[in-house]
Amino acid sequence: MNDAQLILTIPHGNVTATNLGVDGLAKRRSPGSGKHFRGRSILIELACDGEQPGFSYLNEGGWRDAQGDSVAALAGVKAGSRTKTALSSAAFCAVPISAYQSCSLVKTGGEVLPLAAPEQLISYTNHGCNERMTAEQVAQTIGRPTPATRTPRLYMVIAPIQFLMLSNLTPEEYGWYATHRPGKIFRQVMFTELGHEEQHVAAQSRYNEAKQELTEKVTKKTKSIAFEDCMNQIPFEHWVGYHQKAAGGLYVGDRNGLSLYPFPTIPHTWDKVEG
DSSP: OOOOEEEEEETTTEEEEESSHHHHHHHHHOOSOTTTOOOOEEEEEEOBOSSSBSSOOOOOOSSSOHHHHHHHHHHHHHTTOSEEEEEOSOOTTTSOGGGEEEEEEEOTTSOEEEOOOOEEEEEOOOOOOOTTOOHHHHHHHHTOOOOSOOOOEEEEEEESSOEEEEESSOHHHHHHHHTTSTTSOOSEEEEEEESSOOTTTSOHHHHHHHHHHHHHOTTOOEEEEEOSOHHHHSOGGGBTTTTSSSSOEEEEEETTEEEEEEOOOOOHHHHTSOO
16 A cells, blocks of 8 residues: 555545555556446546655645645545545645656546656746737747747646637747736646647638638737547547657646656557547
8 A cells, every 4th residue: 555645636626645656546547448438537646755745836826725634634544545536626736746756647437657757848937918919029038039930829728617629829928928918827837739630620621711810910829729638539649749750748837947757658558549
């Protein structure tokens, strides 16, 4: 039996105290066979000494005692419970990225794929942003060279909300823009780049219209395609980086910087499992 630990579940956004470990919790939460159900998730082990979180939750304005509730949940596990809820909702925006100890992708049947150790891609030091900035101005602001060409990229934003969008921003540029743009700011953001247009999620006309708008409007940097349960609609193998032909994986960032959890070499036993 594992020691009590805290695990953040995405996209549900809850924190669970458990002694099952990531693999055990994944199996416990599984809705069943990937042939018949869809229940993909991301499980993140958080810093913890078994009795209290090894981090401070971000300030949420006092509507709950996240620290105290987590301590109580860990105590419940030490007293004999297999799982106890610490935070039931909105945990993605309350847990600092620095608290992440490991990150794993989980298929519907509970099969777990630990991602590789995170790579810090960029630190953000300039925070001045406005909606009218061009993509080139965003690149200059974060201190990155402007790409020679800008082909629209397809991103799936996973948290704090799920949606598909096309963007002419690189991942480093989008991570900054998403956590700085006025009116639509994310405290933290988790996303991945997709290598396929997902025609079962949105019509081809949606993609064509978005590409045209991104091409014709110099200040247009993102265009939403669809809002829905995207993770369960799009298989992991469609994520850029899965086949390791290009850099990619799971991006996580806030206003201070962006990190990437790359894919490891995919085990055949995990790859062949549906879901």
